[in-house]
Each structure stands twice: as structure tokens, then as C-alpha cells.
Amino acid sequence: MTDVLDPPVHIEHHGEGHEEHHGPTGILNWLTSTDHKVIGMSYTVTAVIMLVIGGAFAEIIRAQLASPNGTLVSLAQYNELFTMHGSVMIYLFAGPFAFGALANIIVPIQIGAPDMAFPRLNALSYWLYLTGSITMLSGFFVAGGAANFGWVGYAPLSNSLNTPGSGADLWIGGLLLTGFSAIFTGVNLCATIFYLRAPGMTMFRMPIFTWNMLVTAILILLAFPVLTAGLIMLYCDRHFGTHIFSVAGGGVPVLWQHIFWFWGHPEVYILALPFFGMVTEVIAVFSRKPVFGYKGMIFATLSIAALSLGVWAHHMFTTGVVLLPFFSIMSLLIAVPTGIKMFNWIGTMWKGQVWFSTSMLMAVGFLFTFLVGGLTGIYLASPPLDFFTHDTYFVVAHFHSIVMALVLGAMAGLFYWGPKITGYLLNERLGKAQFWFLFLGTQVFTFPLYLLGLYGMPRRVGVYPADPQWKTLNDISTAGAVMIGVSTIIFVVNIVVSWKKYPAGDNPWDAQTLEWFTTSPPPHHNFYRLPQIRSERPTWDYNHPDHRSLHHGEHDVHGVHESEEAPA
Amino acid sequence: MPTPALPPQGAPDRSRRWRRVRRAAALPLAALVLSGCTVPGFGASPGDTTSSKSVFHLWQGFSIGAVIVGGITVGLMAWAVVRYRRKGDHIPVQHQYHLPLEVFYTVMPILIVFGLFAATLVVENKETSNPKTNVTINVNAFQWGWQFTYPGSNALVYGQTTQSPVMEMPVNTNVHVNLTSTDVIHGFYVHAFNFSRYALPGVVNQFTFRAENTGTFFGQCTQLCGLYHSLMWFRVKVVSPAQYAQWLATFNNPAAAAAAAAAIKTTNEELASGVASKASYTKFGR
Numbered sequence: 001m002t003d004v005l006d007p008p009v010h011i012e013h014h015g016e017g018h019e020e021h022h023g024p025t026g027i028l029n030w031l032t033s034t035d036h037k038v039i040g041m042s043y044t045v046t047a048v049i050m051l052v053i054g055g056a057f058a059e060i061i062r063a064q065l066a067s068p069n070g071t072l073v074s075l076a077q078y079n080e081l082f083t084m085h086g087s088v089m090i091y092l093f094a095g096p097f098a099f100g101a102l103a104n105i106i107v108p109i110q111i112g113a114p115d116m117a118f119p120r121l122n123a124l125s126y127w128l129y130l131t132g133s134i135t136m137l138s139g140f141f142v143a144g145g146a147a148n149f150g151w152v153g154y155a156p157l158s159n160s161l162n163t164p165g166s167g168a169d170l171w172i173g174g175l176l177l178t179g180f181s182a183i184f185t186g187v188n189l190c191a192t193i194f195y196l197r198a199p200g201m202t203m204f205r206m207p208i209f210t211w212n213m214l215v216t217a218i219l220i221l222l223a224f225p226v227l228t229a230g231l232i233m234l235y236c237d238r239h240f241g242t243h244i245f246s247v248a249g250g251g252v253p254v255l256w257q258h259i260f261w262f263w264g265h266p267e268v269y270i271l272a273l274p275f276f277g278m279v280t281e282v283i284a285v286f287s288r289k290p291v292f293g294y295k296g297m298i299f300a301t302l303s304i305a306a307l308s309l310g311v312w313a314h315h316m317f318t319t320g321v322v323l324l325p326f327f328s329i330m331s332l333l334i335a336v337p338t339g340i341k342m343f344n345w346i347g348t349m350w351k352g353q354v355w356f357s358t359s360m361l362m363a364v365g366f367l368f369t370f371l372v373g374g375l376t377g378i379y380l381a382s383p384p385l386d387f388f389t390h391d392t393y394f395v396v397a398h399f400h401s402i403v404m405a406l407v408l409g410a411m412a413g414l415f416y417w418g419p420k421i422t423g424y425l426l427n428e429r430l431g432k433a434q435f436w437f438l439f440l441g442t443q444v445f446t447f448p449l450y451l452l453g454l455y456g457m458p459r460r461v462g463v464y465p466a467d468p469q470w471k472t473l474n475d476i477s478t479a480g481a482v483m484i485g486v487s488t489i490i491f492v493v494n495i496v497v498s499w500k501k502y503p504a505g506d507n508p509w510d511a512q513t514l515e516w517f518t519t520s521p522p523p524h525h526n527f528y529r530l531p532q533i534r535s536e537r538p539t540w541d542y543n544h545p546d547h548r549s550l551h552h553g554e555h556d557v558h559g560v561h562e563s564e565e566a567p568a
Numbered sequence: 569m570p571t572p573a574l575p576p577q578g579a580p581d582r583s584r585r586w587r588r589v590r591r592a593a594a595l596p597l598a599a600l601v602l603s604g605c606t607v608p609g610f611g612a613s614p615g616d617t618t619s620s621k622s623v624f625h626l627w628q629g630f631s632i633g634a635v636i637v638g639g640i641t642v643g644l645m646a647w648a649v650v651r652y653r654r655k656g657d658h659i660p661v662q663h664q665y666h667l668p669l670e671v672f673y674t675v676m677p678i679l680i681v682f683g684l685f686a687a688t689l690v691v692e693n694k695e696t697s698n699p700k701t702n703v704t705i706n707v708n709a710f711q712w713g714w715q716f717t718y719p720g721s722n723a724l725v726y727g728q729t730t731q732s733p734v735m736e737m738p739v740n741t742n743v744h745v746n747l748t749s750t751d752v753i754h755g756f757y758v759h760a761f762n763f764s765r766y767a768l769p770g771v772v773n774q775f776t777f778r779a780e781n782t783g784t785f786f787g788q789c790t791q792l793c794g795l796y797h798s799l800m801w802f803r804v805k806v807v808s809p810a811q812y813a814q815w816l817a818t819f820n821n822p823a824a825a826a827a828a829a830a831a832i833k834t835t836n837e838e839l840a841s842g843v844a845s846k847a848s849y850t851k852f853g854r
Contacts, residue, residue, distance in 0.1 A: 294665075295665075383688065456757075458788055
């Protein structure tokens with residue numbers, strides 16, 4: 001056991017007192033910092049504010065649909081609301097929260113790096129994201145209102161003839177800015193993960209979260225430039241008289257859909273993979289076991305990423321102008337690596353010591369909700385079933401199961417890594433209350449929507465025929481949305497109530513990866529010392545030298561219980 | 569306790585686990601066989617066309633698969649969550665890999681996926697085939713209504729939003745539909761036919777219905793098309809071939825022909841001046 005009992009390596013810092021970083025503090029620190037943890041905190045706060053804004057839009061939408069002829073908002077306002085709800089949640093919350101907030105803070109620490117590879121580019125990413133968000137949301141304050149053509153902005157509805165007004169231009173501009181922010185973060189993450197790993201941290205010793213972020217970053221670099229190009233084309237169509245997407249000038253409207261979804265489907269995995277990574281870490285730590293099938297998990301992630309680039313037209317089955325069987329089988333095949341992940345998560349819990357902290361509850365909630373969303377996604381990969389359910393509430397329910405699973409995953413990540421970032425724990429009792437409202441609310445919210453879709457209710461309608469069955473189902477769904485809203489309030493209350501109240505210590509969860517080896521919060525360049533890295537669990541190996549991971553066929557020489565004696 | 573002499577646990581353990589898996593899988597299968605033809609619809613309905621029924625059966629097949637796979641997965645999850653709840657401070661065995669098991673849950677989904685794909689292909693080829701027919705309807709979608717014309721006759725039906733224009737068609741006959749749009753993208757969706765298709769500007773999408781029941785069915789635009797998308801309704805009225813012929817004949821006198829021609833002209837003018845009317849709608853909506 002000499003290998004893991006090696007003393008930790010101390011890191012030389014230049015200058016005298018290396019405990020202190022002498023720089024500006026307070027607001028000036030926030031404005032000028034290039035420290036990945038400060039930038040990550042800015043991202044976290046901004047993204048959570050976006051989550052609350054997007055959630056508020058959702059509550060208004062659900063209130064409008066609680067009766068068939070809802071009069072809370074006009075049809076025009078309704079179109080703006082669901083467009084901005086989708087845009088805020090996808091462009092301004094889910095992505096930036098995953099690769100801007102948590103990846104920014106956690107990835108460098110997980111691989112033993114002092115910072116991101118390009119700290120100033122990292123700061124630029126954040127400021128582009130913030131300005132992009134403000135740009136997009138400012139659409140509400142201009143004449144004609146915010147963008148109102150859905151978060152997908154299908155041409156020719158999104159051209160200047162059908163959607164005049166600057167709200168749409170602000171949407172395009174905001175999206176361009178946040179798109180560049182994502183691209184720069186992708187570059188930064190790739191460079192950091194490839195070049196700044198600590199000695200001993202080989203690729204197959206990187207934690208799953210870091211692996212998923214690497215694959216996410218590569219997908220960003222492949223997909224986002226396509227969206228950027230498409231948005232510029234759309235802007236040219238709107239203002240410079242080009243006819244790329246309009247039939248009148250010889251253009252092709254469906255081309256926009258191809259461009260959009262060529263970005264849009266990889267984007268689904270750009271959103272999902274980081275949260276898969278968070279949940280993987282949480283489940284392993286709170287089961288006190290290594291990630292089951294670690295390498296299989298990585299290959300599954302890689303094949304999801306590869307397949308995700310060849311499935312975009314499953315969003316376009318009903319256009320009648322795409323090759324159905326190819327996109328059908330490619331989409332169905334994504335179920336295979338996703339299934340592998342699901343069984344690996346269950347395998348990680350299997351015969352473990354599952355500790356139900358709030359974080360773990362959120363992760364288990366993620367598993368169930370993601371399973372529901374995943375199974376209903378398989379239907380949509382079959383063109384005849386897609387013809388039947390496309391653009392109905394069935395699709396809405398499917399992807400809300402998925403994204404609500406991601407919200408549960410985000411909460412698992414916040415409760416798990418929050419103490420590392422801030423140095424303080426959140427209140428567990430309030431956390432568990434939040435979990436039950438969020439988890440049950442999600443199911444109450446989505447299940448009626450599946451039925452509504454099967455009964456024929458289309459999406460993006462602000463009023464609907466006065467069918468009593470439709471009304472009942474909509475009412476149940478609205479009740480679920482209210483429960484989700486309550487869970488958000490509990491979360492905010494929890495932050496206020498637990499403010500600097502429960503000191504966390506360096507490693508409150510007996511966790512496994514490198515970020516738990518340093519202090520909470522970590523010092524300026526993250527580490528004073530590093531353990532020997534001999535597996536993907538350096539902190540665990542250091543704390544539990546007699547409990548290394550076992551391969552298939554290997555047996556634990558100690559049995560189940562702790563033992564001091566180890567054979568040479 | 570050290571047990572170095574223990575043989576590899578794989579074989580006996582696996583067969584026991586297999587038996588358990590088979591027993592678990594037998595239950596829903598048995599329930600299915602016992603229930604015979606009354607396979608549940610899982611929220612969907614068979615609909616009123618030949619294709620809608622095959623789509624419904626495909627739906628049932630997918631649902632049975634989803635219930636079995638989902639049931640097993642939720643069962644495993646529940647077992648892991650309940651059985652392996654933290655009981656003390658001891659550290660569990662740190663198993664990380666089990667290659668045969670991992671291969672099993674990689675290969676099984678691949679087989680299932682190819683099964684689903686085969687079933688999909690059969691239904692898809694049936695649904696997207698365009699058999700010969702003498703009944704054709706041209707459907708033209710616009711903001712925010714529908715226009716139905718019948719080549720070879722003067723018949724024309726036109727209506728906006730909740731006027732719900734009616735598309736009349738004969739029962740037990742292949743009806744060919746040519747679908748297009750004059751402005752933005754719309755979705756032609758008839759729930760009772762379990763079918764939708766985009767109406768794209770510049771493209772004529774073609775498909776064939778064969779309704780098996782008479783009746784009037786609700787249809788609606790499903791692709792966001794602007795302000796009055798929510799209200800872009802229509803009806804499909806399926807009647808006997810004799811009634812259909814009678815209905816077509818009502819358009820066959822000169823007065824009707826002139827009225828239809830005038831209506832088409834007005835429609836085209838309205839569509840051409842769509843910009844102006846759209847702007848006024850926008851003001852009204854806010």
C-alpha cells in the first residue's frame with residue numbers, strides 16, 4: 001500500500017505569505033477578477049437569476065392555460081412569454097449554468113490546475129454572457145415587444161415581414177453574444193483539460209464530470225459556430241435584403257431548420273452531459289463507491305456526442321423533406337449509450353451505503369425523471385409516432401421531463417459543490433422540503449401534459465377549445481407548476497436562512513475527487529498541496545488507502561469491514 | 569475475512585440472477601397474454617383511417633416495450649435505494665467493473681432498438697406510400713386559415729381562424745392531399761387521423777388518407793405561425809361517396825362557378841395584401 005501512502009506534494013508559491021492573495025476586494029474584485037472561482041460565482045448567480053426569471057414566465061404561461069379562454073395575457077403577449085421562457089431557460093440558464101458556472105469552478109480544481117488556461121478569455125466569456133442576457137431580455141422594453149416566434153425562430157416567421165420590430169433583433173443579438181461566450185468557454189475548457197492536468201492525472205484518471213465537460217466543450221466547438229452563422233444569415237435576411245430563407249427570393253425556409261437543429265440537437269447534449277457528470281459524481285460519493293463502469297461511462301459519453309451530430313433532422317420528420325429511416329435509426333441508437341449510463345448509475349448505488357443527503361435525493365429524483373423523459377423520447381425517434389405527436393403537448397412533456405431532470409441535477413450539483421465554493425453548507429431540512437416539492441411537482445406538472453398531447457392539444461397555444469378533459473388536465477399541470485414554484489422559493493429562503501451558518505470543512509461528504517483535497521473555499525491558486533494521483537479518486541485513495549477500486553473478478557481482501565492489515 | 573480460495577463468482581450467481589430477471593419479466597408478459605386483444609391504448613386512440621390504426625398499433629408496441637424496460641429500471645432503482653440505504657459507517661466493497669454485465673446491458677438495448685426500428689419501417693412505408701386515386705384535395709394554409717380546393721371541380725372552401733373551414737372527403741376511398749402554404753410554415757394536424765405534416769411555403773407535401781369511419785373531426789395548425797396560431801382551426805368531414813359526389817355537384821352550376829372564381833380571386837388578393845392586414849392584427853393583439 002506504499003503507493004497511496006506517499007506524502008502529498010507541496011506546491012511552491014512565489015513571494016512570501018502564499019496563504020493570501022493581494023488583490024482588490026468586494027465589487028472591484030468581482031469586476032476585474034480573472035480567477036476562475038470568482039468568474040464561476042458570477043456565472044452561478046447570473047444563471048440562477050435567469051432560472052427564476054424563466055420560471056416566472058412559466059408560471060404566467062401555466063396560469064394563462066388554467067382556463068380555455070385565459071385572459072391573463074393577450075395572445076401577442078403569450079407568444080412573447082413562451083418564446084422568452086424557452087430562450088431564457090435554454091440559452092441563458094441551462095448552458096451557462098453548466099459550462100460557465102459549475103465547470104468553470106470545479107474542472108480546474110478537479111484536475112489539480114491553478115486556474116483556467118486563458119483567465120482573461122474566461123472573464124470575456126462571462127461579460128459576453130451577461131451583456132447577451134441583458135440584450136435578449138431588453139426586448140420586453142421596446143415597441144412591439146420581445147421576440148415572439150418561439151425559441152427556435154423558424155423562418156420565414158422570423159423574417160422582417162412577419163416579425164417586424166427590434167425585439168427579434170435583440171433576440172438575435174443576445175444569442176450571438178451568448179453564443180460567442182459559449183465558444184470561448186469551450187476553447188478554454190479544452191485547453192485547460194488537455195494542458196493543465198496535475199502530474200499523474202492521466203485522461204483515464206479524470207473524474208467523470210471533467211470528462212463530460214471535455215466532451216461538452218468539443219460539442220460546443222462543433223455546433224455553436226453553425227448557429228452563429230445561421231443567426232447572421234437570419235439577420236441579413238431581416239435587414240440587408242438577402243433571401244436565404246425566403247421563397248420569394250429563391251431561398252429555402254427549411255434550410256434554417258437544418259442549420260438550427262444541426263446546432264440544436266448537439267445542444268441538447270451540451271445541456272445534458274454536464275448534468276450527467278454532476279449526478280455521476282454525486283451518486284458515487286453518496287453511495288461511498290467508485291463510479292460503476294467508469295470506462296464504459298466515458299465511451300457512452302463519447303458515443304452520445306458522436307451520434308448527436310447525426311440526428312438533427314428528427315426534429316423535422318413532419319417537414320416531409322428529410323430522409324426518415326436514417327435519422328430514425330440514428331436517434332433510436334442514442335438510447336443505447338444513455339441506457340448504459342442509467343444502468344451504470346444504478347450499478348454505482350448497488351451494494352453501496354446510500355446516504356440520502358439533499359444532494360443525493362436530487363440525484364435519485366434526476367434518475368427517475370430522466371428515465372421518463374428518455375423512454376418517451378424513444379417514441380419520438382419513430383417517424384410515424386412523431387407524425388402523430390409532433391408539435392403537441394406530448395413533445396412538450398417529453399422535453400420538460402428531460403429539462404426538469406436537469407434542474408434536479410443542477411440542484412444536486414449546487415448542494416454537493418456549494419460547500420466547496422462558499423465554505424458553508426445549506427440547511428438539509430429545507431433542502432429536503434425543496435426536493436419533495438420539486439420532484440413531485442415535476443411529475444404532477446408533466447404527466448397531464450403527456451395525456452394532453454395524446455388527446456390532441458398543440459403546443460404554443462394561448463387559448464384552446466373548451467373541452468372539460470383538456471381543462472382538468474391543464475389545471476393539474478398548473479398545480480404541478482405551482483409546486484415547482486414553491487420549491488424555488490424554499491431554495492431562496494434556504495440560502496438566506498443558512499447564510500454563513502454551517503461551516504462545511506474541507507471534505508464534508510467524504511468525497512473522492514481532487515477538489516475535496518483542498519480547503520473550502522479553495523485558496524487563490526487552488527492548492528497548497530496535492531496527493532499522489534494513482535486513480536480517478538485521489539482524495540479517496542489518500543483518506544482510505546485500504547479501499548481502492550476493484551476490477552471484475554477481484555476480491556476485496558479485507559471483506560466488508562475496515563482492516564488495518566494489508567498483504568504486500 | 570480473507571477468502572482467496574473462492575472460485576470466480578460469475579457463473580452460479582449469474583444463473584440465479586437470470587432466473588430472477590426471467591421471473592420479473594414473465595409477470596407483465598403473462599398479464600398481456602391473458603388480456604388478449606384488449607391491449608390498452610396507453611393514452612392514444614386507434615383513430616379513423618387505415619394508417620391511424622397501424623400507427624396506433626405501433627404506439628401500443630412501443631408502449632409495451634417502454635413499460636417493461638421502464639418497470640425493470642424503476643424496480644432496480646427502487647431496490648438500490650431501499651435495500652442499500654446507509655446503515656452504518658463501514659465502507660462497502662469497492663467494485664467498479666463487471667464486464668459481462670456491462671456487455672449484457674449494451675447488447676440488449678441494441679437488439680431492442682433494431683426491433684423497434686423494423687416495426688417503425690413497416691408502418692412508415694405503409695403510411696407514406698401514395699396509392700393511385702381519383703380524389704385529390706389541394707390544401708393551402710395561410711395566416712390564419714385554410715383553403716381547400718378540389719381539382720376537376722369548382723369546389724372551394726375557405727375560412728379563417730374559428731370559422732373552421734370544412735374539408736369534405738369520401739369514406740373508404742384513398743384521398744390524396746397536396747399541402748402547401750402561402751406565407752409561413754403551418755402544421756396540418758388531424759388528431760383523429762393520428763397524423764400531422766408541415767405546410768411549407770414553396771413545397772408541396774403529398775400524402776394519402778383512407779378514412780374508415782364517417783364523421784366530423786377537429787383539425788388545427790400545430791406549427792407556430794404568428795398571432796392567431798392558437799385559433800387556426802378547421803374540420804374534416806368524412807361522408808359517404810354518394811354524399812360527397814352530391815356535395816361536389818352543388819358547385820357545378822354557372823353561378824357557383826362564378827362565385828368560386830370570385831372567391832379564389834378575393835382569397836388571392838387577401839393573401840397578397842397579407843402584410844397590411846397582419847400589421848393591423850399585431851396592433852389589435854397588443
